Amino acid sequence: MGDYSCKHRKPWMLNRAHLRSLSDVDIRLVRIFITVTECGGFAASEVELNIGRSTISKHISDLELRIGLKLCNRGPSGFSLTPEGELVLEASRRLLASIDGFQAEIDSIHTHLTGTLRLGLFDQSSTNPRAQVDGAIRAFDALAPDVALEIALAAPGVLEARVTDGSLDLAIVPIHRDSSLLSYQPLYTEHMTLYCGVGHPLFDIPQSTPLAELDLAQYKYAGYAFNSPNMHAAASLGLERSARVQEEEALSLLVQSGRYLGFLADHVAAAFLRKGHVRPVAPGETAYATTFAAVARRNPEPDRKTREFLECLRAAHPDP
Incomplete structure (x- = not known):
């Protein structure tokens, strides 16, 4: 039959032995693969997975390498599963169903959790x-x-x-x-208002001053660096971030500096308000409420x- 050496084999055949046992990482890659297919591609799954397209692509490539099969076609023509990818998708769903079923059975065996x-x-x-x-x-x-x-x-x-x-x-x-x-x-609500600190040009302006007269866009604004109701509220007022933060503690410090406007939860601002360190800016027009929920x-x-x-x-x- 001749010499059928490694150089004649497809890359997927060379990778076939990489998956000897399943790890937590493999299961995570499988979950990502299912999400990508349910969303219809890498771009569409960015929002659901909250990771970038290049990272999603790497995860799928890692899974392909692990199982030694090409799962999908991606490129200018769009996203599509290969015949092998269709079979792996079915197997992946059965795998996750088995894992969850096992966990449920173990839970039911115990008289206590x-x-x-x-x-x-x-x-x-x-x-x-x-x-x-x-x-x-x-x-x-x-x-x-x-x-x-x-x-x-x-x-x-x-x-x-x-x-x-x-x-x-x-x-x-x-x-x-x-x-x-x-x-x-849904669990509870949180009320947010735009605040400024001592020394800010708006600190001594009457709170009853109409928002249209304040020209908020000329002032520095500090906001969260991630997508949130805070971001949408700022956009509605024409505010652009001059400072980006990850935590409310940092946001509170920037507002109290007197150099930045920022949305603070009213319960967070209450202590600073009592001390005279901050004050709300046009509260009747900048305040908003958001709902916190438990997600599963x-x-x-x-x-x-x-x-x-x-x-x-x-x-x-x-x-x-």
């Missing part, structure tokens, strides 16, 4: 008096004392992406754009401990 609950929070969740997350944690610990908690703080988009890829069980974030891959359970994956459905914690959150927030 065990394992780890991975919760994500946006940094404002702990200071809002309307937020009763601490009460939900207290109730959950009484219900499931053997479940360990892991809590991560991050920007809303990052938290949603981590819930989507399964590295978090649920997260509490402000609602600013709904993802079809996630379920949203739609498919596969949350496991038992996650469902129980969601119920504790619902009970702690009877009036969203």
